[in-house]
Amino acid sequence: MTSKPADDNEGDAVELSEVDLKVVPEPSLRRLPGYVHFLRTLRQRGREVVSTTHIAKDLRLDPTQVRKDLAYTGIIGRPKVGYDVEELIAAIERFLGWNNSNDAFLVGAGALGTALLGHERFAEYGLRFVAAFDQDPSKQGKEIHGVPVLGMHKLVDLARRMHIHIGVLTVPAQGAQEAADLLMEGGIRAIWNFSPRRIEVVPDTVVVDAELYSTLSLLKRNLTLIMGR
């Protein structure tokens, strides 16, 4: 996965692209999609350039922070002027990989899974569901939002043949690891986990938790603070 060079043995001569990629802080990666949304609305209003002060004000961030985040995408701004809106959108989208769309499998066609399958906007973010899987036979053979639902036994073989790399996990906690194991057996390298369980993965596979319950907990906690005074 994200192995670090243990010591600086001639690290400078190494191809920069690789090194640079890994060095982007996670908080920056989380903020970048938000910039795109704001920039798109600016573009719609006909704006051609934008400063980090402008972006920062809208998203309530520090301008320096925005500037650093943008720098990771390789964009170059013009002093006194700012950044070209169109160019900036393109740079971030390219950086985040929204252009090269990835086909994905979804496991667990329950309430949450069904919603994700029907969420057209994911296409904008480079995610396309090509098949869903569920152990419930009554769901198999049907389609949900145009995506075929198949039995679990077809997952591994199909993932291999279709060269699928992304799996979305929307199964209950107790089935999560088992489903993840199937995904990995099928060659899937990235798992978007909506179950509340931590998933164990083989090397060179990444799990990102959707953290539904984390954010809900944060919300309730903050509400308690507000109401309690």
Next chain:
Amino acid sequence: MTSKPADDNEGDAVELSEVDLKVVPEPSLRRLPGYVHFLRTLRQRGREVVSTTHIAKDLRLDPTQVRKDLAYTGIIGRPKVGYDVEELIAAIERFLGWNNSNDAFLVGAGALGTALLGHERFAEYGLRFVAAFDQDPSKQGKEIHGVPVLGMHKLVDLARRMHIHIGVLTVPAQGAQEAADLLMEGGIRAIWNFSPRRIEVVPDTVVVDAELYSTLSLLKRNLTLIMGR
């Protein structure tokens, strides 16, 4: 509760609860739900005590970090022994407010909204949907997963009369702020935002972003890193 007076100036007599509540770091709050999930599986297996080493190993965290997180809930462990599993679960649930269930309104009965309405597990986390709202007349008057869908014009009055404090936003970006304004007008103080827009709120109101697109971006980025070498 937990806190030690910085110096021993009879600090024990001071009301600690308020101060303590605010001082809990957000990362800790995000991790706590994960502990509960693990502890529940331990309980199911009949385990009665657990050490932070044990928890940390399972969730791949630092034991000291786990100990600090748990301390925020007010739980007290026994050296050499660990923590009482049952007691610990109760302490975290109480701390996160999962016991006192909150009634919530959902705005935007689209694909994502429908899924959330059908997600029974939210009840375990103290969230209960009592009504949904959508501007599409064809959806109004019906029920989704047992929750009535109403027109937007009924939102403010109903929220006030029912003393609703939590709103879940599952509308498209362009309608997000407007919907949030309605929620706030109805007296709602906490908004769980699934739209990609940053929401502006009045004082004493909290927004927590579900960050679907943030985590998806993280996932795709990490995948690119893995595949690219």
Next chain:
DNA sequence: TAGATTGTTAATCGATTAACAATC
């Protein structure tokens, strides 16, 4: 030009991790 803005280095802040005495 003058002044706003970028790009970058330094200072600050806060969270994580290490160290260790207290303890059952």
Next chain:
DNA sequence: TAGATTGTTAATCGATTAACAATC
């Protein structure tokens, strides 16, 4: 008891924020 574990203080690490020279 001996040793594992808690609770807490100190050290480290990394991200955010401040400062400022370069620049169009």
